[in-house]
Amino acid sequence: MNVTRDGIAVAVGAVVAVLLQVVVAPNIALFGAMPNFVVAYALLVAIVRPATAGPVMPFVLGLVFDLVSGGPVGAMAFLLVLMTFLAARAFAVLDNDTLFMPLVIFVAATVLVEALYAAFLLALGFDASALDVFLYRALPCALYDCVIGLVLYPLAARVLAGAAPAQPGTPRLR
Secondary structure, eight states, rough: OOOOHHHHHHHHHHHHHHHHIIIIIIGOOOOTTTOOOOHHHHHHHHHHTTTTTSSSHHHHHHHHHHHOOOTTTTTHHHHHHHHHHHHHHHHEEEEESHHHHHHHHHHHHHHHHHHHHHHHHHHHHEEEEEEIIIIIIIHHHHHHHHHHHHHHEEEEHHHHHHHHOOTOOOOOOO
């Protein structure tokens, strides 16, 4: 496969994630918890393609999320760049060619993103107690993101890892 084709596959996935975030996510919110397709997609790309995951796509996706969601501009962009970097490095170190490690890394990174985003909201003056923000916003959203990511992981592993050059340690579903 050529580099342009790999970039197109990732870019198309990013556009789909943004469209799902804008169009679908508000309509499937449960009890105030809304899934974050942008976070799920950025982390899946970082885990499925750890050697080629860079900071540009997570930054752009995070900035788009910040601008669309009305939250603090730059918070999600910063968190996605940080967490995708950490998730890619963790996967590169901890990969054992099973489905367990990518899913554990994904869940841990998702919970951290949502908890740190809640901390950003509190630090910037969100009018709620810390307990409310973490219990009623961060945890339900993290659980929702995990469900979305766990459902999408097999598809991402097949499509995105299939587009990337074969690398040792990249899980491939057959």
